Amino acid sequence: MKTKDFYYELPQELVAQHPIKNRDQARMMVLDRATGTIENKRFYEIVDMLDKGDTLVLNDTRVMPARLFGENKSRNGKVEILLLKRTGKDQWEIMVKPGKKAKPGDILSFGDVLTGEIESIEQDGLRRIKFTYEGVFENIIDDLGHMPLPPYITERLEDRERYQTVYSKETGSAAAPTAGLHFTVDLMEKIRKKGVNICYITLHVGIGTFRPVKVENITDHQMHSEYYSITKETAEILNETKRNGGRIIGVGTTSVRTLESVFGDGYPIGEKSGWTDIFIYPPYEFKAVDGIITNFHLPESTLLMLISAFAGKENIMNAYKSAVDNKYRFFSFGDSMFIK
Template structure:
């Protein structure tokens, strides 16, 4: 399939720039992948769409304040976006500057864009493809530096600087495992009160971990999507999550992934045996139409960028034409798009069933 097969026209004013006042106050477009039927609801209505025997699978990654500003010792300004923490005092990062810093150079960090550098710095140790390996001096934990002067790494389509509200709202209420540089945005809609109500109704939940990397925003640049080199992200699927899926299958319930990151976790863990097995390591799984899903019966997800790998994943689940028709309906109904936007509840099309 071609990259252009996943294009659509989105009015820029529909890209949400701020979260709503209430987490669960967003809209919910319900898409039946089998029939293409669309229903317009509110996110809180998800309570009525779930059954007592269902299982929700959440990604419990926690976003780190991964954006840093500073300058080279020679004075050139730069922006650093941590891709992943590789150790207590080391990381891989993207760096934007007029000239790329060389190994051995020192980066002087500032508390804000355009500000004068403070007491913190990083050393460039080597170039790793498009990334730079960084080390903090004298073994100082990099996470401590980020907590003091780091900024929440809002995605590029949010055209504003991060604000105080983003410290809380660009983070799920169940975020626990620190390491992501982008939020698993489908989970942003769940409030503590809604989670409590789901528990009262007998809907089980379990957690997996995928540390979302900055590569999630990298565009597909090749025409033939099968030639796209998928970025790798760190995944953990524990025994508890695997047992929860098995219990759900045994009682006839549905496994519902909250977000494409949870989908990628479960599908990675199911690759060997056809059902989730404990897994810990990187995944570069790329799901696009033609893929047969092993592990999920439905998903909650936000709306995704044109020609993105995430839109391709959703299209594999519910059908490309069906998904794009639903997107056109969402645009006509003035839904809010992307990270701080509205959500979808999707059941599969016939092409998603079975095994690879």
């Protein structure tokens, strides 16, 4: 299957530049994967789409202010880095701009409190860096860092928390699990009162989720690994849901990838953590997930390929054409889709 098979035309004005005022007022397209039929609703109506005994699985990762601006002291130039994942004590895998001028041994400086030495050049031009500082690293990053908004968002984000889910807890992501941005505390309470389980997994979003596919054949694309964990409590809820015939609904492709990674090792599941580089594309037989809440994804992306594997490529491309025709808002701050 070719990467170009997942291309669609998107007018630039449909790329959402900012979150809407009320999270749960976003539009929601409901796609029935069995029939291909489409309904147009609002996200708060997700309550009506769920049944007692279903389980929603949310990714409780929290986005780091992972973009840092500083100087390359070794080359007398400005530098920008994006923290991707911790690889050791004070060691991180990073993206660097400008990349060609960042060589092993270069010293990067960020303010007066943080310096780093580039130790090596990794796959795809990523760098490994070792930081030196005094104090608590997380506090320094919180002071110096900027939210790592995707490059297609050009407007300034006034409130950092609008790029966090209301249930974010475990800091470590370089991007938000954006399908969860539509939930509010009140909406989650309404869902619980209906008898729907809500449980949490953690997957720290790194370059593996949003790295573009640059190969012609999608089978040649290699995902980067991302850290995940599932608690004993979550595993028990998921096992019980399966036993009782309820649906497991992944909120976001990060939750879906985590669930499929864990259930791929067999059922029932237990407490588990590790690294996953699972790449889901058609044809793929889902082992865990019975429904997906997601946003509208970039053309030719691994995320679009994942939902195409779940709902059928033809259904998805038809749904995306309908979304464009009906002027849905796309990408991170955009509208939502429920695939049932």
